[in-house]
Amino acid sequence: MPMQGNLPSAVSSKKSMLSDGLFWILAILILCTQTLFSSGKELFGKIHFGLHGPGGYWAFQWTRDYTHGFTRRGFLGELVRLVGLDNANYLAVTLLSWCITLLLFLLFAQSLRRLLGRVGRADSLQFTVLLLLSPLTVGMLIEIVGDPFLAVLVLYLLLHRLLARSRLSSLAEFLLCAVFGVVSILVHEASIFFFAPAIAIVCLFLRDDRKYAALIGYLAGAIPCVILVVFATQHAAVTGQLPSLHWHGIIVPEPIGQYPSFSALVATDDAANFGHGIYGICKMIYRFVGCLILPAFLSILLVRFRFGRSRSATRTAAYAILLPALCCLPLFLIAHDWGRFFSFQFILAIAHLSAWKTGENIDALPIPQPIVAMALLVAGITTTPASLTYRVLGLSDSRPILAATVLIVGGSLLALAKWKKQDREAETQLIPSDGNA
DSSP states (O other): OHHHHHHHHHHHTGGGBOOHHHHHHHHHHHHHHHHHTOOOOBSSSBOSTTOBOOBHHHHHHHHOOSTTSOOTTOHHHHHHHHTTOOTTBHHHHHHHHHHHHHHHHHHHHHHHHHHTTTSBHHHHHHHHHHHHHSTTTHHHHHHTTTOTHHHHHHHHHHHHHHHHHTOSOHHHHHHHHHHHHHHHHHHOGGGHHHHHHHHHHHHHTSOSSOOOHHHHHHHHHHHHHHHHHHHHHHTOOOOSOOOEEEETTEEEEOOTTSSOOHHHHHHHHHHHHHTTHHHHHHHHHHHHHHHHHHHHHHHHHHHHHHHTTOHHHHHHHHHHHHHHHHHTGGGGGTOOOHHHHHHHHHHHHHHHHHTOHHHHTSOOOOOOHHHHHHHHHHHHHHSSGGGGGHHHHTTTTOHHHHHHHHHHHHHHHHHHHHHHHHHHHHHHHTSOTTSOO
16 A cells, blocks of 8 residues: 555654754744834834734724623623723733734644644755745734734634544534634624635545534524624714723823724725726735735645645645635625735635645655745745735735745746646656556
């Protein structure tokens, strides 16, 4: 059997694989470097040790709670208030935000480590740097410190481990995912665009059994909450008392209009995307390309590298990345954080593929070093101060960076296609002429 034939080589090459210690040293070094050189849009300046606090948009979401009645995105602040903490204290919000960000980083890095587990030392080292240095991953986590959605991502990555192992009964999966559906929507109503497709991918492709209790449970909890949030906040009366943040005697009130009604939100984004004629549409396409080019390139490279030895595994991995991204597209019409959306989808894809049991048994297909070098160059030139606007604009905020990235990515994909063609021709020549194909 092929599996048995691979065992001796796997054992003999174990010493040539990247050690856990070296991986974590590298991962933490990249995290610290990007953190120290970041310049976040915090309200009160640097906190301590060079760490920046959350930007005002994220920080004010922690101040929202149910003190004056039900409100959109008030669950996290209410939870903080119920445990006895001051959800309007900027220092407390900063510390909680960084705890969540670091936990998410550890979970993501652990998933990446597992995905690269059967990869040789040199290739593993290169792909670790490539995927962690990109503004799509660690850079994004630092840029949006304080985003309550990161807490939901942490919960899902923990839940995903239970679902991927398929050790729970159908009833337990249904109840657990229903509770997660309720919590995720109360924290951020857009969660359904990310986690419903994510759980569907786990049920459809990444498990041997085809149980759908988890997906049904999530939808049963999330859909009623989405309806509640939309209708309860659409015509909510203004209390006249806006939340505020305080630190060292300085009080900053929440900006008026930070949370418009859903109809106003949709009208504003539609006007921005489609309200300027051909010029507006071209500008929207330009921004879409700036947000899409990195996740598309890294996904193609990663799938080809990690699962390229098996065509069926390559197709499954491609579906696991592509289908959730397509399900998320309607969200692009009512929101403008396009770079952030693709970043979340990429992080979820890494987590899914790392827990795929079939994929664990497939040896990586090394990619020629010039292509990897060009990919590392892309990661390097996009990890710049311009990446601080990646959340909304992707790479489109800097025309030189986007132009250089397009040229390098285009050259890399052409080289990858040529190498793939040569690899197939060599594989065909190795098939005996009298054998059965």
